[in-house]
Structures are given as structure tokens and as C-alpha cells.
Amino acid sequence: MRVERTALPGVLLFRPVPVHDDRGFFTRTFDTALAAAHGLDPAGFVQDSQSRSRAGTIRGMHGRSGRGEAKLVRCARGAVLDVVVDVRPGSATFGERLETTLDDAECATLYVPPGLLHGFQALTDADVCYRIDREHDPAEDLAVRYDDPELKIDWPRAVTAISARDLSAGSWRDLSSRLG
Numbered sequence: 001m002r003v004e005r006t007a008l009p010g011v012l013l014f015r016p017v018p019v020h021d022d023r024g025f026f027t028r029t030f031d032t033a034l035a036a037a038h039g040l041d042p043a044g045f046v047q048d049s050q051s052r053s054r055a056g057t058i059r060g061m062h063g064r065s066g067r068g069e070a071k072l073v074r075c076a077r078g079a080v081l082d083v084v085v086d087v088r089p090g091s092a093t094f095g096e097r098l099e100t101t102l103d104d105a106e107c108a109t110l111y112v113p114p115g116l117l118h119g120f121q122a123l124t125d126a127d128v129c130y131r132i133d134r135e136h137d138p139a140e141d142l143a144v145r146y147d148d149p150e151l152k153i154d155w156p157r158a159v160t161a162i163s164a165r166d167l168s169a170g171s172w173r174d175l176s177s178r179l180g
Contacts, residue, residue, distance in 0.1 A: 001014055001015065001016045001028060002015045002017075003015075003034065007093070007096070007098055008086050008093050008098045009093060010111075010113035011084060011098055011110070011111060011112060011116070012038060012110075012111040013108055013110055013111070014030075014034070014108060014109040014110075015106065015108045016028050016106075016108070016109075018107055027107050029107060029109060030072070040111065044133045045070075045072070045132065046132065046133060047130075047134075047135060048130065048131050048132075049129070049130045050076070050127055050128065050129045050130070051128050052126070053080075053125070053161070054122060054125055054160060054161060055078075055123065055160065056158055056160030056161065057121065057159075057160055057161040057162065058120070058122075058146045058155060059120055059128075059162075059166070060083065060117065060118055060119015060120060060166065061085060061117040061118065061119040061146055061148075061151070061153075061166075062117060062118055062143050063117040063141075063143070064134070065142055066137075067134070068114025068115045069114055069134045070111070070113050070132070071111075071131060071132045071133070072112075073102065073112060073118070073129070074110070074128070074129050075102040075104055075127065075128050075129075076104060076128070076129050077125070077127035078103065078122065078123070078124035078125050078126030079101060079102070079104070079105075079122075080101070080121060081099060081100075081120060081121045081123060081156055082099070082101070082102050082110055083098070083118070083119050083120065083121075084097065084110075084112050084117065085117040085144070085151060087116060087117055087142070087175065087176070091115070095172075095176060097151065101123070114133075117144055121156065121157060121159075142175060143165070143170065144169055144171065144172050145166070145167070145172075146159075146162065146169070148172040150171070150173060
């Protein structure tokens with residue numbers, strides 16, 4: 001498994017090396033020793049979740065206040081455009097975003113450290129798996145509307161589904177003024 005640093009400090013991309021044969025493939029999707037070697041506490045993750053989305057669905061942009069939350073995100077079925085935005089006050093990359101495609105062919109896992117907004121659009125019907133380091137507390141939820149013009153996220157597909165919560169999310173300007 002290779003580990004790549006990204007343009008946003010602390011955001012890592014774990015790229016496994018699947019072994020293919022006539023049955024399909026086998027790959028390691030998480031390795032505690034490798035995670036620890038890159039500064040992550042594997043035992044610190046307390047919840048695994050999975051979402052299933054139809055092609056075109058957008059989920060996001062979500063984050064947590066307070067200590068934030070770290071998560072490992074991978075697409076177990078299909079493909080998604082995954083987007084993170086830095087909302088860490090004082091960060092040299094505050095307001096910058098990173099977009100990456102996660103899919104079931106490459107099986108990459110994205111490490112999202114605390115202090116980032118996260119969202120994705122399903123490019124196909126897709127299952128996304130999350131490993132999260134804190135239990136969910138709705139009082140700490142942060143959200144910015146997926147189509148906020150200041151974020152300039154170019155979602156590649158027409159939006160086919162989005163939650164009422166995500167449609168009612170606030171603006172980047174409001175959130176950044178509270179955090180920055």
C-alpha cells in the first residue's frame with residue numbers, strides 16, 4: 001500500500017495494491033501499522049458507517065465544530081467525486097479544496113483530518129464506507145451548501161438527489177466568517 005500526501009496538509013490518500021486473478025481481486029483496505037507510521041491512531045476510530053447513493057446524488061458539505069472529526073473514506077462499490085474543504089482557522093490552506101475520485105477499482109482510502117468539510121457526488125450508483133474517530137453529536141454539525149458559488153466545486157453530473165438538510169445548509173461566507 002502506498003501513502004500519498006495531498007495539497008491540503010494532513011489529508012492522506014492510501015492506495016492499496018489489489019491482487020487480481022480469475023476470481024476477481026483481493027486487497028487490503030486498512031493497515032494499522034501503516035496508519036500509525038503516518039501519525040494516525042488506528043485505535044482512535046470508533047464508528048464505521050456506510051452510505052448507498054444513486055448516481056448523481058450529492059452528500060455534503062459536512063464538518064464538525066469543536067475538536068472536529070477525523071475520517072477514513074473509501075468507495076466500496078461504484079465511483080464518487082470526493083471533495084474536502086479546509087476550514088481550520090489559521091491554516092495556510094483555509095478555504096482551499098481537494099477533489100479526488102474514489103472508486104471500487106483502485107480501492108483508495110482518503111484520510112480526512114479534523115477541521116475539514118467533506119462531501120461527495122456519486123458518479124455511478126455507489127457505496128461509500130466511513131471510519132470515524134468520534135461519535136456523532138448533532139450539536140457540533142457544520143454544513144455549507146454544496147453549490148455555494150464561493151467554493152467553486154464543479155460537480156460533474158446533474159444532481160439527482162440531495163437531502164433537505166443539505167439544501168438548507170448555510171453559505172461559505174457565513175461559516176468562514178465565524179471560523180476565520
